[in-house]
Amino acid sequence: xxxxxxxxxxxxxxxxxxxxxxxxxxxxxxxxxxxxxxxxxxxxxxxxxxxxxxxxxxxxxxxxxxxxxxxxxxxxxxxxxxxxxxxxxxxxxxxxxxxxxxxxxxxxxxxxxxxxxxxxxxxxxxxxx
Numbered sequence: 001x002x003x004x005x006x007x008x009x010x011x012x013x014x015x016x017x018x019x020x021x022x023x024x025x026x027x028x029x030x031x032x033x034x035x036x037x038x039x040x041x042x043x044x045x046x047x048x049x050x051x052x053x054x055x056x057x058x059x060x061x062x063x064x065x066x067x068x069x070x071x072x073x074x075x076x077x078x079x080x081x082x083x084x085x086x087x088x089x090x091x092x093x094x095x096x097x098x099x100x101x102x103x104x105x106x107x108x109x110x111x112x113x114x115x116x117x118x119x120x121x122x123x124x125x126x127x128x129x
Contacts, residue, residue: 065109073102 076099083091 065105065112067109069102069105069107069109071102072105073099076100076102 076095076097078095079098080092080095083089083093083095
């Protein structure tokens with residue numbers, strides 16, 4: 001009976017990822033069946049591609065490094081403060097590292113414009129000079 005907790009702990013680490021994979025598979029299987037049923041009734045390939053695009057949930061926009069950088073920066077600041085007030089120097093170092101990564105993301109967001117409007121604006125400004 002005393003070995004039950006370690007065994008359950010090990011099984012939890014295996015069961016959770018497997019259940020996520022099964023859930024993702026079943027979810028995509030239903031989408032694929034839906035696409036097949038719709039495509040049987042459509043003659044125009046452009047309409048089929050449009051339907052696939054509607055069912056695709058992936059994000060089409062580029063990553064905004066400034067936004068994720070700010071979130072990462074303040075996560076690092078929070079970890080640093082937690083290290084100062086409660087848990088010690090190790091967490092201060094981890095918080096400093098995470099904050100530095102956030103600053104790098106913010107800088108990358110300003111160095112590499114990611115939306116078409118920002119790229120067009122940079123090109124227009126370059127052509128003016």
